[in-house]
Amino acid sequence: MRLTLIAAQSVDGFITRHDEPGTAFASPADQAHFRRALTHFDCSVFGATTYRVARDQIRAGLSHGRRRVVLTRQPAAYASDAVPGALEFTDDAPEAIIDRLRQLGHREGALLGGAEIHDLFLHARLVDELWLTIEPRIFGAGTPLVRKRVDLSLELLEADRLDDSDSLLVKYRVRRPAG
Numbered sequence: 001m002r003l004t005l006i007a008a009q010s011v012d013g014f015i016t017r018h019d020e021p022g023t024a025f026a027s028p029a030d031q032a033h034f035r036r037a038l039t040h041f042d043c044s045v046f047g048a049t050t051y052r053v054a055r056d057q058i059r060a061g062l063s064h065g066r067r068r069v070v071l072t073r074q075p076a077a078y079a080s081d082a083v084p085g086a087l088e089f090t091d092d093a094p095e096a097i098i099d100r101l102r103q104l105g106h107r108e109g110a111l112l113g114g115a116e117i118h119d120l121f122l123h124a125r126l127v128d129e130l131w132l133t134i135e136p137r138i139f140g141a142g143t144p145l146v147r148k149r150v151d152l153s154l155e156l157l158e159a160d161r162l163d164d165s166d167s168l169l170v171k172y173r174v175r176r177p178a179g
């Protein structure tokens with residue numbers, strides 16, 4: 001299964017504006033891109049903080065064709081939110097999550113943040129592509145795209161203006177180390 005990290009960030013690399021949770025800073029062009037992009041994926045993975053911030057919106061958009069997997073160290077605490085096949089909560093390791101999704105027949109997965117979950121999957125070398133919206137904003141503080149030390153080389157696949165906006169969509173493939 002191919003895993004694509006999708007995020008909107010400021011020019012200086014923040015996925016939230018200061019301490020404000022959520023992605024209200026994202027432009028209408030990015031929001032439209034995000035909705036379009038999600039139709040390409042048959043499953044998604046994200047962290048419990050991201051889930052809590054967008055819980056109502058996520059629950060309103062659930063569908064059985066698109067499994068959503070939420071990482072939490074306390075899956076039992078979310079048992080009443082779980083919808084088998086559509087919304088699952090797990091404390092499995094990233095490798096086990098991807099193996100299971102593959103075994104269930106999923107082919108295209110979206111990794112939807114936040115920073116802790118980016119760290120986990122990038123560190124485990126499980127991310128194949130990154131689709132980043134670079135918003136024309138500078139925040140100086142906030143939740144960074146990645147918090148922990150990692151060193152990955154990327155191949156540029158695409159760089160385009162989003163619609164007629166000042167936002168840029170850049171797509172990268174993660175280069176695999178030789179050997």
Ligand SMILES: NC(=O)c1ccc[n+]([C@@H]2O[C@H](COP(=O)([O-])OP(=O)(O)OC[C@H]3O[C@@H](n4cnc5c(N)ncnc54)[C@H](OP(=O)(O)O)[C@@H]3O)[C@@H](O)[C@H]2O)c1
Binds near residue numbers: 014051074117
């Ligand atoms: N701009 C964007 O594109 C974008 C995208 C996504 C999110 N965001 C924003 O980013 C912020 C959230 O980012 P974040 O880094 O604070 O949080 P996060 O990555 O969304 O979630 C962190 C949570 O994931 C769970 N977790 C972490 N490591 C785990 C592990 N090894 N095993 C099991 N569960 C684990 C824990 O949940 P428990 O506490 O339940 O154990 C932890 O509190 C939000 O404000 C969100 O709106 C922005």
